[in-house]
Amino acid sequence: MFWRSLRTLLFVNPCPCCGRRSPALICGHCQRQLQTCQLKSSLLNGRGLFPLFAWGSYGGPLKRAIAHLKYDQHPELGVLFGQWLAESWLANPTRPTGAITVVPIPLHPEKLKQRGFNQAELIARGFCRITGLPLAPQGLIRQKNTLAMFQLSLADRQRNAMNAFRLGSGLKRHHHVLLCDDIYTTGTTVQTAAQTLQSHNISVCGVIVVAATPQGTHHA
Known part of the structure; x- marks a missing residue:
């Protein structure tokens, strides 16, 4: 005893x-x-230029949990959320297949130093641990310290994200990439990241996120 x-x-x-x-x-x-925040289907159509795969709807308990991850120093949540996202991904028969590399949306070095970790990279690591897909953690570099998007209009988001990224290491021409982030709202960030990759003949076959804003989502 x-x-x-x-x-x-x-x-x-x-x-x-x-x-x-x-x-x-x-x-x-x-x-x-x-x-209760998990989506019935992880594939969300009509949410951008690329297929969007989200584990849950951004709100309530999931919104609070992501805030705990990012602002209360709980990086362990990122890996767990990535694993949940991977299980949802594997259960979706419409997911892209073939040789795919996962690339997390990077933080600017100043923000990374302040936070201590990149939540998108942690999510990507958890995702790749379950799916077995290769990870390119430095595939993109954020060269512009952008403002927080939630406080900006769509036009301001687009200006804010312009020229935010450059190609990093671990990717080659004609690679197929899944971009990974914690939250998807308007898609401005991932579209800018995708444009950077496409300018180097690297294609984006989808976007994976833990949570997407409620527009067009349906709960299980």
């Missing part, structure tokens, strides 16, 4: 979403809350 109690004490940690003690990364209560 003593050793069982000691093991429980040693391996039970606070849930990063609510603070409850839990033997799992996320407590059962928060997992159930997050599951």
